[in-house]
Ligand SMILES: [Ca+2]
């Protein structure tokens with residue numbers, strides 16, 4: 665019996681070891697926060713009312729909490745560009761989906777992050793980042809769609825990035841707390857976004873909640889006109905910030921091309 669028990673323990677240990685060995689690697693390549701009129705991004709510093717202690721900026725897993733006060737309309741939106749198993753199968757072999765129904769005032773988007781690098785579904789450039797950047801307390805431009813940019817839609821796979829936004833109204837003395845979580849564990853219910861690497865058979869899940877005292881959700885505003893000049897300047901600034909990432913991508917392509 666003792667030998668049999670030892671066999672069972674050994675089998676379980678082997679199973680657990682193999683699961684650890686095959687666990688996918690998740691990296692956060694880029695992030696941005698739009699808080700009311702202000703945009704924060706990679707290489708910059710987040711404002712003091714964003715709590716990051718529960719979030720790992722290396723893996724992009726954990727919880728980010730933003731506290732908002734001040735009477736009037738508000739917008740809080742997060743853009744996160746994760747890569748799953750980039751070293752094993754690169755970053756553009758991934759897909760995304762939305763599950764459940766967003767809450768009132770909540771918007772979302774899953775798209776290629778805006779660089780249209782080679783690989784994935786070809787010459788396709790997503791508009792998710794521009795949508796986050798141009799959202800404000802009066803309107804969220806997040807399109808509630810997967811891999812759709814203007815009139816262009818792809819089925820993927822491609823480079824997946826995800827965004828969640830909230831519009832809400834605060835009265836005098838009100839306070840809102842927006843918690844955004846990215847986890848490798850699928851939520852039991854509620855609205856959430858999924859990013860999947862089918863080659864790694866691995867997924868991450870992004871969801872959030874707005875909790876508040878005395879918050880009401882404003883009615884939707886008409887679409888704002890996009891300011892092309894503003895868009896151009898911000899694209900240049902962001903591309904400069906992303907040069908390191910782009911270089912890493914180029915290095916990886918060279919490595920894989922040699923294989
Ligand atoms: Ca991948």
Ligand SMILES: [Ca+2]
Pocket residue numbers: 773774775790791792807809810811812813814
């Ligand atoms: Ca889009």
Ligand SMILES: [Ca+2]
Pocket residue numbers: 693745746747755777823
């Ligand atoms: Ca990426």
Ligand SMILES: [Ca+2]
Pocket residue numbers: 693745746747755823824825
């Ligand atoms: Ca990605």
